[in-house]
Amino acid sequence: MQVLKFGGTSVASAENIEKVIAIVTRALAHGPVVLVVSALGGTTDALISAGRAAASGDESFRQALRQLEARHFTAAEQLLPSFEAQAEIQPWLTAQFTELVLLADGIFALGELSPRTLDRLMSYGELLSSRLVVAALQARGVAAAWADSRQLIRTNSRFSMALLEEVATEQLVADFQAKTTENLWVAPGFIAADAEGHTTTLGRGGSDYTAAILAAALGAEKLEIWTDVSGMLTADPRLVRSARPIARISYEEAMELSHFGAKVLYAPTVQPVRQRGIPMWIKNTFAPQDYGTLVEVAPPPSIGVVRGLSSIGNLALLNLEGSGMVGVPGFSARLFAALARARINVVLITQSSSEHSICVGVNEGDVPAAQAVVDEEFAAEIAADRLEPLRPETGLAIVALVGDMMRNHPGISGRLFSALGHNGVNIRAIAQGASERNISTVIRAADVRKAINVLHEEFFEATYKQVNLFILGPGNVGGKLLSQLAQQQEYLRDKLALDLRVVAIANSRHCLVSDEGGLDLTTWPEALDKAPALSLPELTQLIIDKNLRNSVFVDVTANPAAADQYAPLLAKSVAVVACNKVAASAAYASYRQLKQLARDFNTKYLFETNVGAGLPVIGTLADLTRSGDVVRRMQAVLSGTLNFVFNNYDGTRPFAEVVAQAQAEGYTEPDPRLDLNGSDVARKILILAREAGQQLEMSDVANESFLPASCLEGDVAAFYKELAVHEPHFRALYDAAASQGKRLKFVAQYADGQASVGLQQIAPGHDLYELRGKDNVVLFYTDRYPEQPLVVKGAGAGAEVTASGVFADIIRAARL
Structure with a gap:
């Protein structure tokens, strides 16, 4: 004996019922079958809704019942093409809906829907569907007997969630089996009766339970639960796109999963078949070839420890x-x-x-x-x-x-x-x-x-870790970062098992957001131009509301308002990667708060590019301090822009022309004064001093500017004019150094708790003397490196290297 149960989606339409009949016919070739069916998909909910409407005095229940009647008559016409077959079932359907309407009228008149009446009302769904299936089978020449579950399954009188009376049920099933000659029974699921003959129900999802009760009472060789998914999955596929089928599972594991919300199986179903050791298959009506899930006493061990x-x-x-x-x-x-x-x-x-x-x-x-x-x-x-x-x-x-x-x-x-x-x-x-x-x-x-x-x-998923990126500022550096991400996506999956997805790209005018799977990194510029605007607080709320795992906010701007968003994001365990120096060089209390939030909420606040673009300056400093070393002094050239300018200015070309070249080659900010006035370098040495453990404010960093005051007034055009006017000043600075065989470098220094920045003449033999092009260098003098410093040196400006530094921070955040 085999027991097959089909759920509401499996019998939701005539087309689906045809699939059920094909599966049952194949099963009959291997022996007798008990077929248990649910109500047509959505019917039980519609009956409950109609009953509640009637109880509340809302006459809309009549229209709801008329719609149910029409649906069942349509299914009968589609399943039973011959006039004779329809003529046999239609009077019965009419009689059932007449009873149903009278019951609903009584609920309406009393203004009350008791649990006992609700059970009787809900029972019509399975009674109707099971008789339709019997008629459809018989019309195709398959002998089938209708078995009223109310005559087979005995329960107590706890309506809506009745408890099984096992001994009485086994006797009723045995009696029915003794007098039935057909190899196929069709029974309505979900419903039963108490000792007084009152209709009871076994709880929502109880059709599975019906099938298990009958399988246990009959000592069936197997129970098959046919639904709309191919077995039990490792997780709910509506929540986890990568959920996969579980081929074999123990009764106990299946019971635990079904109790804790696995919708494919009604929790009480497991117990009756487990007691008899009856294997249970969970299969897909719409993909019957799929293996599904076999629930058994002793399945093979799972590959992982969690099933x-x-x-x-x-x-x-x-x-x-x-x-x-x-x-x-x-x-x-x-x-x-x-x-x-x-x-x-x-x-x-x-x-x-x-x-x-x-x-x-x-x-x-x-x-x-x-x-x-x-x-x-x-x-x-x-x-x-x-x-x-x-x-x-x-x-x-x-x-x-x-x-x-x-x-x-x-x-x-x-x-x-x-x-x-x-x-x-x-x-x-x-x-x-x-x-x-x-x-x-x-x-x-x-x-x-x-x-x-x-x-x-x-x-x-030992294969990939999904990381969700929200990128603010797709300008020069941000654009390069997105290109690098697109280029490296496949490599990161293969080599680091990281699946980096860009969920949102935002600038000051637009915010492009992905619905599923991440943005296309080849077409984002055009799509961003058409995207709606989003303020920074709205972007922050979007990130929080999306609540995606392994989220990283990447700030590739210099916007102070963007830095204000770090704290609420860190407090939601969203990692922050900042190219923006504003936050790390703001008031010390704010800097400490962000660092503390990252610790408190077990996430990352990374800002390596704040100091050396793509150079591992902050990371090296952190390695020194974490290993117990003490930084005593730092000397550094931290502006690739200023190093480029002073490496290319030799008095043969005006200083203004060299600065214009640096700007044209992308080494300066849009306003070059932000680089030349020393404030940017001051921010960097402040950040390094803080990372070394000093409680310094920006006002504590001495900034000895080499620019005449008039150069800092007006707009950028006025700035260049003033540079030209003061060419003798710049030439004098150069000549004073050159006359001694020295070179000009804009140097940041930290020693004994004091920090300063300013133009210095560097003699031959010094580590800073041979610094070429736009390179940066940092010299760390520590307890372990007291005389010969630890040197970090390399390109310190340019969109590509800065973007690579941001990229490296993203990888660090992703591998938390």
Whole structure:
């Protein structure tokens, strides 16, 4: 005997029912079949809605029932092409809908919908669908008997979620089997009856349970659950695009996953077949060739330690706290008894070892009743201030790891907590059974998608780690960065297992956002020009609302307002990569706050390019200090622009012409005064001093400008005119150095807690003397390098090298 169950989507239309008939016909070639069917997809919800409308006095229920009637008659006409077959089923359908309308009229007249009446109302969905399937089979020459589940399955009278009476059910099934000659029975799922013959239901999703009950009672060789997905998956495919089928799974694992929200299987289904050791297949009606999932006693070990992930939404935590609990026997029993009286199901339990608090998880809809019944139970303790009133927290969900292989396997919880923590997912409660088969965490419902994807990546996707980038400032440097990202995407997947996706690109006028899969990095300029505007706070809120795992905000601007967005992003565990120097050189308190936020929320705040473009200056300094070295002195040329200018100015060409060349070749800011006035270099040495452990402000950095004051007035055009006017000044600076065989360098210095920047004459033999082109150099004098400094040297200006430095920071953030 085989038991096959088909869900609502499998029988949602005549076309789908044809697929069911084809599958059942093939199964009959291997032996007798019991076919269990759900209502036509959406029918049960429509019946519930109609019943509630009738109870509330809303006459729209009549139209809803007429639509259901029309749908079933249409299905009958499509399934039964012959007039004779239609003539047999149509009177029966008419009679059923007449009864249904009379029932709904009674609900309307009374203005009441009791659980018993609702069960009877809902039963029509499966009664109608099962008789349609029988008629369709018979019309195709397949002998089939209709088996009324109300005559086969006996339950108690707990309407809407009736409990099985196993012994009575087995006798009823045996009696029906003894008097039935057909090799195919068709039974409605979901419904049963109590001892008085009143219709009961087995809970939403109960058609699976019906099939399992019949399989157990018949000692079937197998149970097949046919649905619209190819078996159980490692995660909900609506949340995780890369979820994959689980080929084989144990009963216990399947029960855990189905209890914690795996929609493909109704949780109570597992128990009846597990008791009899009946294998259960979960298959896809629309892809019957797919292997599906085999649920069995002892499946082969899974490749990883975790078999699957699941979640439950609409959860609330009920927290009961107070000193009156400590050491008091029976306290927990009173709590659970109070909830049981209100028929409130407890999903999760956790209690502190101090016994000062106990926390239980329940459905959000049960919170008002739970609060009332618990506060009533402990009214005396609350009045005496030995307990606090029950404190509910809503808007929560459970995410669970499930797998038999987790047992006695150290480190699983650590990986779970670490992965969630790195992505800013706060865990509100934890529960783990002694079997170690399930680790459940309570988190914000808004974080479920992110959490499930993070954990799926951690435990199932050894191939790629997805990193989501939000890039602000696709100008000169930002444009090069995007080109480098496009060029390296395949390499990063193959060599570093990183899948870098650019989710948004924004400038001061537009913000281009990807819906799925990341932006096309070959066509973004045209698409950005057509994108809507978005303010910086709106961009920040977009990043927070998207709540994507492994998010990185990349600021490739010099905008102070952009720096204001770092704190709220870091507080949401969004990593920040900043080419923008404003934040790291702002007030010391602000700088420390950002560093502290990154630590507190387990994320990264990286700004390597603030000092040396693509050079590893800050990283080298961090390595020195982390390893216990102490930086005593730093001497540096930190402006590729100024180094280029003074390396190319020799008195044969005007100083203004050399500056114009630097600007034309992309080595300066749009306003060259930002480079030449020394403030940019001052910011850089300030950042280095802070990274070395000094609490300095910008006002503490001495800036000895070589520019005449008039050069800093007016606009850029006026600046160049003033440079020309003061050519003798610049020539005198050059000649004074050249006459001694020295070269001019704009040098940043730090020593003994003091920092300064200014033009210096550098003698031959000094490490700064031979610095060519636009190169930068930093000399670190430390306890380990007291005489001969540690030198970091290389190109310190240009869009390509700066973009590569930003790119390197992105990789560091991604590999957290």
